[in-house]
Amino acid sequence: MFHIGHLNLLMNAKSMCDKLIVGVTTDELTEQIKGKMPIIPFNERSAIIGSIKFVDIVVSQGKIDEISDYAKYKFDIIFKGDDWKGTARWNELEVYFQKKGVRVIFIPYTKETSSSQLKKRIGRLFNE
Numbered sequence: 001m002f003h004i005g006h007l008n009l010l011m012n013a014k015s016m017c018d019k020l021i022v023g024v025t026t027d028e029l030t031e032q033i034k035g036k037m038p039i040i041p042f043n044e045r046s047a048i049i050g051s052i053k054f055v056d057i058v059v060s061q062g063k064i065d066e067i068s069d070y071a072k073y074k075f076d077i078i079f080k081g082d083d084w085k086g087t088a089r090w091n092e093l094e095v096y097f098q099k100k101g102v103r104v105i106f107i108p109y110t111k112e113t114s115s116s117q118l119k120k121r122i123g124r125l126f127n128e
Contacts, residue, residue, distance in 0.1 A: 001039070002048055005110035012107045013079040014054035021073055022049050023061035033064075066093055075102065082106040 014020045024046045030038045038045070042060070050058040059073075066078060078097060084090045085106040094104045 002045075003110075007052070008110050009079070009081065009107050010049075010052055010054045013105075016079075016105060017077050019056045020054060021057045021059060021075065022055050023059050023069070024049055026060055026062045029062055029064070067096065070097070070100065070102065077103045077105060079105050079107055082108045 010020065010022065024042065025033070027037055027042045040048075046058050046060070049055055069075075070078075080090065090104070097104050
């Protein structure tokens with residue numbers, strides 16, 4: 001569910017790069033990660049992201065593999081939400097990318113808004 005927090009991430013990322021490539025997870029990957037199919041299908045989510053002026057390229061993300069993504073796109077900056085900072089996986093990826101000359105930038109999330117919070121509010125509205 002796209003919200004202002006997502007827009008803030010994209011806007012912040014674009015302010016630090018020339019070309020912003022955004023991966024949109026496939027329906028299958030979303031189901032694998034979250035245990036359920038997304039409400040909005042991949043083609044619609046891709047169209048929404050692609051229509052945002054901060055986004056230059058939208059790519060299909062069928063797996064989470066930043067190293068393969070680097071091999072394919074040769075980016076010099078990678079952006080990630082700051083909730084991943086300090087995790088074992090991203091500590092390792094930071095070392096890998098540093099050796100490749102890639103900056104890892106953790107962008108703060110918009111704390112007031114999340115998809116989970118929005119889903120809870122919508123659920124309460126339907127239950128009233």
